Amino acid sequence: MSFTCLLACSCRAGHYANRTAPTRIRTDINGSNMTNFDTLAHTSHLNQLESESIHILREVAAEFRNPVMMYSIGKDSSVLLHLLQKAFYPAPPPIPLLHVDTTWKFREMIAFRDRRAQETGCRLIVHINQDGVAQGIGPFTHGATVHTDVMKTQALKQALDKYQFDAAIGGARRDEEKSRAKERVFSFRNAQHRWDPKSQRPELWNLYNARIAKGESVRVFPLSNWTELDIWLYIYREKIEVPSLYLAAERPVVERDGTLIMVDDERMPLRPGEVPQMRKVRFRTLGCYPLTGAIESEADTLPAVIQEMLVARTSERQGRVIDQDPSASMEKKKQEGYF
Amino acid sequence: MRTEHDAGTAIDAYLQQHETKSLLRFITCGSVDDGKSTLLGRLLYDSKLLFDDQLAALKGDSLRHGTQNGELDFALLVDGLSAEREQGITIDVAYRFFSTERRKFIVADCPGHEQYTRNMATGASTADLAVVLVDARKGLLTQTRRHTYICALLGIRHVLLAVNKMDLIDYSEDVFRSIETDYRELADSMGIAQVSAVPLSALRGENVSSRSDRIGWYDGPSLLERLETVQVAHVVDDVGFRLPVQWVCRPDQNFRGYAGHVVAGCIAPGDEVVVLPSGVRSRVARIVTADGDLPRASLGAAITLTLTDERDISRGDVIVAAAQPPQVADQFAAHLLWMGEAPLLPGRSYWLKIGTRTVSAQVTEIKHKVDVNTQEPLAAKRLELNEVGYCNLSLDHAIAFESYEHCREMGAFILIDRQSNNTVAAGTLNFALRRADNIHWQHMDVDRTARARIKGQAPACLWFTGLSGSGKSTVANLVEKRLHALGYHTCMLDGDNVRHGLNRDLGFTDEDRVENIRRVAEVAKLMVEAGLIVLVSFISPFRSERRMARELFAEGEFREVFVDTPLAICEQRDVKGLYAKARAGEIRNFTGIDSPYERPEQPEVHLETVNHTVEALAEQVTAVLIGHR
Numbered sequence: 001m002s003f004t005c006l007l008a009c010s011c012r013a014g015h016y017a018n019r020t021a022p023t024r025i026r027t028d029i030n031g032s033n034m035t036n037f038d039t040l041a042h043t044s045h046l047n048q049l050e051s052e053s054i055h056i057l058r059e060v061a062a063e064f065r066n067p068v069m070m071y072s073i074g075k076d077s078s079v080l081l082h083l084l085q086k087a088f089y090p091a092p093p094p095i096p097l098l099h100v101d102t103t104w105k106f107r108e109m110i111a112f113r114d115r116r117a118q119e120t121g122c123r124l125i126v127h128i129n130q131d132g133v134a135q136g137i138g139p140f141t142h143g144a145t146v147h148t149d150v151m152k153t154q155a156l157k158q159a160l161d162k163y164q165f166d167a168a169i170g171g172a173r174r175d176e177e178k179s180r181a182k183e184r185v186f187s188f189r190n191a192q193h194r195w196d197p198k199s200q201r202p203e204l205w206n207l208y209n210a211r212i213a214k215g216e217s218v219r220v221f222p223l224s225n226w227t228e229l230d231i232w233l234y235i236y237r238e239k240i241e242v243p244s245l246y247l248a249a250e251r252p253v254v255e256r257d258g259t260l261i262m263v264d265d266e267r268m269p270l271r272p273g274e275v276p277q278m279r280k281v282r283f284r285t286l287g288c289y290p291l292t293g294a295i296e297s298e299a300d301t302l303p304a305v306i307q308e309m310l311v312a313r314t315s316e317r318q319g320r321v322i323d324q325d326p327s328a329s330m331e332k333k334k335q336e337g338y339f
Numbered sequence: 340m341r342t343e344h345d346a347g348t349a350i351d352a353y354l355q356q357h358e359t360k361s362l363l364r365f366i367t368c369g370s371v372d373d374g375k376s377t378l379l380g381r382l383l384y385d386s387k388l389l390f391d392d393q394l395a396a397l398k399g400d401s402l403r404h405g406t407q408n409g410e411l412d413f414a415l416l417v418d419g420l421s422a423e424r425e426q427g428i429t430i431d432v433a434y435r436f437f438s439t440e441r442r443k444f445i446v447a448d449c450p451g452h453e454q455y456t457r458n459m460a461t462g463a464s465t466a467d468l469a470v471v472l473v474d475a476r477k478g479l480l481t482q483t484r485r486h487t488y489i490c491a492l493l494g495i496r497h498v499l500l501a502v503n504k505m506d507l508i509d510y511s512e513d514v515f516r517s518i519e520t521d522y523r524e525l526a527d528s529m530g531i532a533q534v535s536a537v538p539l540s541a542l543r544g545e546n547v548s549s550r551s552d553r554i555g556w557y558d559g560p561s562l563l564e565r566l567e568t569v570q571v572a573h574v575v576d577d578v579g580f581r582l583p584v585q586w587v588c589r590p591d592q593n594f595r596g597y598a599g600h601v602v603a604g605c606i607a608p609g610d611e612v613v614v615l616p617s618g619v620r621s622r623v624a625r626i627v628t629a630d631g632d633l634p635r636a637s638l639g640a641a642i643t644l645t646l647t648d649e650r651d652i653s654r655g656d657v658i659v660a661a662a663q664p665p666q667v668a669d670q671f672a673a674h675l676l677w678m679g680e681a682p683l684l685p686g687r688s689y690w691l692k693i694g695t696r697t698v699s700a701q702v703t704e705i706k707h708k709v710d711v712n713t714q715e716p717l718a719a720k721r722l723e724l725n726e727v728g729y730c731n732l733s734l735d736h737a738i739a740f741e742s743y744e745h746c747r748e749m750g751a752f753i754l755i756d757r758q759s760n761n762t763v764a765a766g767t768l769n770f771a772l773r774r775a776d777n778i779h780w781q782h783m784d785v786d787r788t789a790r791a792r793i794k795g796q797a798p799a800c801l802w803f804t805g806l807s808g809s810g811k812s813t814v815a816n817l818v819e820k821r822l823h824a825l826g827y828h829t830c831m832l833d834g835d836n837v838r839h840g841l842n843r844d845l846g847f848t849d850e851d852r853v854e855n856i857r858r859v860a861e862v863a864k865l866m867v868e869a870g871l872i873v874l875v876s877f878i879s880p881f882r883s884e885r886r887m888a889r890e891l892f893a894e895g896e897f898r899e900v901f902v903d904t905p906l907a908i909c910e911q912r913d914v915k916g917l918y919a920k921a922r923a924g925e926i927r928n929f930t931g932i933d934s935p936y937e938r939p940e941q942p943e944v945h946l947e948t949v950n951h952t953v954e955a956l957a958e959q960v961t962a963v964l965i966g967h968r
């Protein structure tokens with residue numbers, strides 16, 4: 001495969017300098033005074049997004065006492081982790097990672113998580129809702145809604161309370177879902193972790209208000225202005241490693257209620273007549289394997305995935321069983337503390 | 340292998356095309372029923388950005404909540420909150436993304452109702468251009484003026500006027516031209532030079548993304564074509580290099596870097612820089628990024644600078660070109676858009692965040708407020724929610740700045756309430772009222788320590804707060820008598836007495852109460868500097884003013900004495916007969932009756948007066964003071 005990236009070029013250092021400067025800066029006669037022209041027309045879209053996100057991450061590190069980054073192992077988290085390394089270079093990221101493990105993630109995700117944490121030198125905190133484990137909560141026995149609420153939303157609140165984090169960085173994007181399209185970059189949560197969409201703090205320019213009282217917290221979304229396509233293009237340009245579940249491969253799946261579910265371990269009870277079949281599939285989002293629908297695809301390389309996405313006719317959240325609840329369910333879940 | 344290679348090449352080509360696309364951020368605004376959300380939904384629909392599942396959800400929603408008799412209701416695509424869908428209005432700004440062959444767009448769909456003006460400002464603050472919708476049947480409305488004014492206030496210099504619902508006026512050119520003319524006049528009066536107008540029908544998709552045959556007399560581009568081609572180059576005036584320091588990077592003893600965003604100009608290793616407000620000079624050693632050192636960095640780059648000298652630089656400082664430094668000042672004229680539920684009170688202290696620096700600030704004077712609907716200047720003593728004011732601002736520290744017009748990042752600020760932590764105002768700096776470098780503190784040979792020493796005492800401010808009739812003055816009097824008897828030098832400032840002299844021009848509105856306390860606190864401070872033990876006996880009902888007073892003093896100098904008497908008992912005593920008058924409605928804004936008293940959270944001395952003698956209470960205060968000697 002050709003990875004000759006025309007953008008990230010051989011001179012990676014030149015993003016702002018070599019490529020853009022000549023068109024943007026005019027040197028006057030004595031050669032010292034610079035005049036900046038169009039502040040947007042000549043800066044590449046990805047550079048602009050990257051730079052904005054780095055700004056946000058640094059604000060978090062500077063203004064909060066005890067911030068954390070939610071690491072969910074997916075592509076958005078991979079981009080966040082990459083940006084986290086860039087923002088504080090050459091220092092190691094001063095913000096630890098938190099993974100809320102529902103115990104039903106794809107096995108590959110867990111292995112990937114542990115390896116990446118080690119490679120990047122980030123401190124990784126894994127939190128599991130032990131009450132939920134004791135009650136035997138799972139997606140097959142209790143359904144998607146209960147499982148997600150107990151093992152994800154409640155678990156997250158437990159972790160935030162336990163470690164007293166005052167800021168939690170997440171990888172959510174505004175293009176994902178309607179209520180997210182309305183959310184601020186610094187999104188205030190009261191002491192009960194609730195979001196009040198009707199009275200959000202005004203958020204002007206890039207002046208983020210990080211002031212909170214004890215017990216309150218802020219969810220921070222540095223990828224707010226990125227689209228799914230931006231994420232993939234950036235992963236490609238920066239050569240960011242993502243779990244291979246995103247690439248098509250032969251995997252054992254069953255078709256259930258119109259969704260292809262991968263049989264990732266022996267805990268999945270098969271219904272009468274269900275026989276796992278090997279099909280070439282990949283995933284557009286990663287979560288709990290019983291709740292994550294696969295799509296049939298031939299795209300087994302990153303460029304092929306991007307190409308497939310350019311002609312895709314369904315949005316990425318469709319693969320998530322949880323979103324098929326009544327409309328505006330995400331807003332409701334978010335009010336209750338879901339990320 | 341072959342297909343992989345093809346895909347890779349195709350993606351490379353796509354990436355390159357994508358990279359060269361510019362990004363346009365714009366807002367849509369207009370009156371409540373002008374059809375903004377419909378227009379935006381139509382743009383997304385026409386640019387084939389809706390996925391099948393989103394379209395299916397839209398069809399379902401249109402049947403359930405739609406206002407178009409079961410036809411696709413595009414407004415439902417963008418109104419995302421359930422309250423918005425129920426009420427059919429937009430409450431908060433929604434961000435949408437789409438792109439065409441030529442450009443990428445981030446759209447902030449802004450609410451039109453006056454009560455959500457602050458949300459509109461949120462959307463407008465990051466926009467390069469505004470699409471202002473006007474209903475062709477109604478022409479310019481109050482909201483049109485207000486939105487245009489907010490856009491102008493936040494520095495948007497380009498407007499696309501979308502004259503919507505042309506289908507309902509038989510595509511009349513005369514109507515369109517007359518609206519266009521009216522609007523140009525309006526925009527011109529507010530300093531928006533670039534206006535282009537497009538006649539369209541969002542509902543029918545006419546002149547939105549493709550031109551309509553029904554509007555044959557219009558030969559300009561469709562709205563989308565206009566968005567794709569409009570030049571929003573805002574020339575940043577000759578502002579030199581500016582980098583507000585965000586974060587100091589110190590991984591080990593050998594590296595000390597200053598991370599931040601270049602907000603103006605450009606920089607290269609070897610360039611001479613000045614750090615403001617301290618004024619220390621140095622040179623740039625390296626421009627560090629995770630992708631390697633850069634030979635040069637300019638506007639928009641997130642970098643880490645190292646300097647050739649070890650300097651004490653921290654977050655909030657600004658590193659600037661030595662040849663072109665900005666002004667440093669602590670008093671400004673500024674425009675404020677007030678966004679707090681409680682009004683702005685001059686004299687009250689707020690947090691001010693500008694760039695990466697947060698300082699304490701007060702509005703010293705509201706020169707006038709501006710009626711956002713008519714732009715008339717009006718006299719004002721306070722600013723209410725969604726009002727705009729032209730104000731004088733005083734900061735407790737000097738800052739480096741540029742006027743907002745010249746450099747947004749060095750001239751934009753927010754105010755944060757110290758109690759609620761809410762963002763209560765957005766502001767733009769216009770100019771400095773005086774240069775900080777022209778005022779010098781008079782150096783005094785006899786200083787406060789010397790004055791205190793000769794008196795043989797530690798100066799202090801005892802601040803008695805409590806309801807009217809709680810016994811503040813009675814206790815304070817006895818404390819002063821005892822201190823005097825013990826040989827201490829004291830002075831008493833009593834609320835009633837000061838109002839006969841120094842503060843005789845002040846009444847009892849919230850604004851005047853704030854000013855009342857500010858003056859007394861300043862006087863008390865002077866007296867403490869003179870070496871005295873000052874007893875201040877003031878109702879001082881608001882926490883923020885008591886905190887402001889506290890912050891004027893050195894650590895340990897200020898003691899808050901809460902004279903805690905229940906309202907019922909104060910009212911029962913009613914020594915001056917004031918409660919009776921307040922209850923009868925003869926006195927307004929009376930603390931405890933129709934004006935709030937905010938109890939101290941952590942007073943140094945808490946006097947519960949019920950069941951204690953005045954002597955015992957005075958003893959409690961004196962013990963604290965003398966114990967601290």
